[in-house]
Amino acid sequence: MAALAVVAAAFILLPLAAVVARVDWPNFLPLVTSDASLTALGLSLRTAAASTVVCILLGVPLALVLARGEFPGQRLLRSFVLLPLVLPPVVGGIALLYTFGRQGLLGRGLEVAGIQIAFSTTAVVLAQTFVALPFLVVSLEGALRAGGQRYEAVAATLGARPGTVLRRVTLPLVLPGLASGAVLSFARSLGEFGATLTFAGSLQGITRTLPLEIYLQRETDADAAVALSLLLVAVAVIVVGVSYRGPGTPSAAPSRTPNAEPAEATR
Amino acid sequence: MSRRTAAILLTAVLAAGTAGCGATGGSGSGARVLTVFAAASLKAPFTALAQSFEASHPGTRVSLSFAGSSDLATQLGQGAPADVFASADPANMAKVTGAGLAEGSPRNFATNTLTIAVPPANPAGITSFADLARPGTRVVVCARQVPCGAAAVAVEGKTGMRLAPVSEESAVTDVLGKVASGEADAGLVYVTDVLGAAGKVKGVPFPEAASAVNTYPIAALRGGREKNLAQAFLDEVTGAEGQKVLADAGFGRP
Amino acid sequence: MTFTLDAVVADRGLDVSLTLGVGETVAILGPNGAGKSTLLSVIAGLVRPDAGTAALDGRPLFHLDGGRTVWTPPHRRGTALLAQEALLFPHLTALDNVAFGPRSAGAGRAAARDAAARWLAEVEATDLAGRRPGELSGGQAQRVAVARALAADPGLLLLDEPMAALDVHAAPLLRRLLKRVLTGRRAIIVTHDVLDAYMLADTVVVLEAGRIVEQGPTREVLTRPRSRFAAGLAGLNLIPGTVTAAGLLPDQAGEGPGGSGAQSSPVTELAGRHEDTPIPGQAGVAAFPPSAVSVFPDQPHGSPRNAFAVTVTDLEPHGDQIRVRAGDLAADITPAASADLSLAPGVRAYFVVKAAAVAIYPA
DSSP states (O other): OHHHHHHHHHHHHHHHHHHHHHOOGGGHHHHHTSHHHHHHHHHHHHHHHHHHHHHHHHHHHHHHHHHHOOOTTHHHHHHHHHHHHHSOHHHHHHHHHHHHSTTSTTHHHHHHTTOOOTTSHHHHHHHHHHHHHHHHHHHHHHHHHHSOHHHHHHHHHTTOOHHHHIIIIIHHHHHHHHHHHHHHHHHHHHHOOHHHHHHTOOOTTTTOOHHHHHHHHHHHOHHHHHHHHHHHHHHHHHHHHHHOOOTTSOOSSOOOOOOOHHHHHTO | OOHHHHHHHHHHHHHHHHHHHHHHHOOOTTOEEEEEEEEGGGHHHHHHHHHHHHHHSTTEEEEEEEEOHHHHHHHHHTTOOOSEEEOSSHHHHHHHHHTTOEEEEEEEEEEEOEEEEEOTTOTTOOOSGGGGGSTTOOEEEEOTTSHHHHHHHHHHHHHTOOOOOSEEESSHHHHHHHHHTTSSSEEEEEHHHHHHTTTSSEEEOOGGGGGGOEEEEEEEETTOSOHHHHHHHHHHHHSHHHHHHHHHTTOBOO | OOEEEEEEEGGGTEEEEEEEOTTOEEEEEOOTTSSHHHHHHHHHTSSOOSEEEEEETTEEEEEOSSSSOEEOOGGGTOOOEEOSSOOOOTTSOHHHHHHHHHHHTTOOHHHHHHHHHHHHHHTTOGGGTTOOGGGSOHHHHHHHHHHHHHHTOOSSEEEESTTTTSOTTHHHHHHHHHHHHHTTOOEEEEOSOHHHHHHHOSEEEEEETTEEEEEEEHHHHHHSOOSHHHHHHHTOEEEEEEEOSSEEEEOOTTOOTTTTTSOOOOOOOEEOEEOSOOOTTSEEEEEEOGGGEEEESSOOOSSSEEEEEEEOOEEEEETTEEEEEETTEEEEEOHHHHHHTTOOTTOEEEEEEEGGGOEEEEO
8 A cells, every 4th residue: 555655646746847857958048038038937927816816706605505505406506616627728718719609608799898808918817717716715615514513503503694704603614625726727727728828818918928938948948948837836836835725634524622621620 | 545546556557567568569470560759740741661670571560669859869879679760950969969879871852931820811911921020929839959949939039029928838749739729929930730730720931931941851870670671661751652752741852 | 470381302202291499490300312301492592392381470481282282492491501511602701601691681881890800809719700611610600600600690500410520529519419409499409319419409200201200299209119210219118000009019010020030920919018008909119228138049938028030130338338120129238148149140149128128119
């Protein structure tokens, strides 16, 4: 078992090490600080932040409905919500194209209203939100299911109306779950490639995020691609490492800790 | 996860992996295999040429691998085993010859010319290269890092006309996709791409394209095992038969 | 100004009617799965009964018996619930937990905190005000939870086995606290512990399989139990039957005195003293404490004694005595006597009790 665990860890770490080993260190700084690279990095951070905000705005109500509601088709809805997790991103991009594109389901109406989404930064945010939303919903729904319902019941019997219960009990309780969901969403958005390429296009400063820049640089300048890859890895590691708390740390299901019982006895 | 589940998954993954290997690398017992790395735009003519080559060389199988020229050049640089490399531009061929991987000097076997691809209905009414610069026209081109983008930049330079594309894609297929879906009003692609798109897009030829003709070189590879077969395949591609197939696909003569 | 309840929850087999006067505390007793917690959930509005009606001080809690359906949501009922676990909100300090009810009722932050501080003082937890629930012991947390429930000023306080999760040191402290704060307050306390009923409740309701089998003033129910469960709580042997002129004829029903585990002698009339003037022919019960039971190896001779042929099912220490169990009957004897009789599970013996120790009263 331990040997397999080592293999699994090596399977993930080795390719990362290989990237580090391939970096052209003397030229690393010039490579990652080129105008195109910095523009792509800035765009990636901005769009990932925006899509994370959209994920929270849309994902919190959805997770609440899935975790607390009871309605026909709930299981089906959950399966569909999880779909972007398993779909190839390109498929997601095509689906978005036929929804928000010029000839798309909603896009046609938007076009008439003078709103063009394709080839815009908005399209990048949409593509990222599409693939990242399930991460937020899944981790938040898990947190909601893990704890809270009994606290909510107590809060209600203490006279708190549903809105108060949501604001003062439910959301604070699932805050760690929401935070880790948001971080995962941000990380997923940062790495989004396929849906963006298919749906949003690729133009410096508008739609060419860091992954797209890497893909393009690889055509002509492998060293630049490797350096940018390392940059993306570093950003992802920082984001996930700083804010993601693993299952071992206290999270949404607060343990009732009956510690220090003797203190009670000596009173 | 139980040990049993893990074992089943592992078996499934391995089975899928080996099946994949079998499909590309497996060879009939005794059959000689000629491995050809070719630019993605050559898919249709080279598939046809491989069939006729197999017919004229009994006991031979041609294994074709299509991808972007730079991808293929990178793979060859990493030691990928192949007998023949057909590139969509001299630059990527230069990478291979520069690394000393080519056997002899490359031979130019085809040219490709840019054309304007528009949706079949041509909603923006594009009829010339100048139309692409009209404000409000959504034009998609290849990024300058890839051959079709480099060609577009060359045309811009020659005409002195600057395009303001809404997107600079990394591959011709992405340009075609955006035109075919109607997202873009027009795209700059190769003549052969429009022919290959089978009606999904319409080609609008423009004279300025002649200023940026792309040349396709082909070379046998030093690391290949089938040196004689490789030369025979090169002869077929550059010969009358090969040139006819390429011309049918829209390629020009070098 | 009363609390009245009629409720049926079909899938849990609950069918209960209940009335509480002003300031009355009732203890709900009953075996596991009897529906005690479900009953509290129905009152609190967390479980919707299939039928019934309930009102608290003239305000309807629900009315589901035809006509206009009324369903008051939990937060407008004024029925605070205190559970086995304190369930303090983990992200709030003890003080803010207690202030939660007043805040929800619309009090300002400062006023709510003042009220919370008063209630914390009432439960002697002022020094815990700034602590988070994670830093409290089980007993401390439950004290804060009591303050939190009271601070919500409930018209009816619901307590679901509040002492069950506490250790032997913390439970008595909380019980004393509850005795103080429940005095003159209307409350329903679900408990397993007869001590809770004695100390905290004015009346007792015994719930078995979703139905009330016995209710009345605490002392009366626990000294004159009519249900097996209440008798068990009171520590009495109980034999149901029919009252006769001189005693009681036990019910046959396949399970005479001694119960299923014991091979009892053919049912014969029990001798005892009539209390509460039972009328011959009416249903009654005979009750006697295990300490009044002697154990003999053979059928004893001699006058006003009741003897049961039994098979011993269990022996367990009971204070400085040995409790000998034979099915539903129990006898307390000295360890020496137990050794002399070579008692062990499976041994046949006779339980003997004097008529004077057997109380017979209407069921």
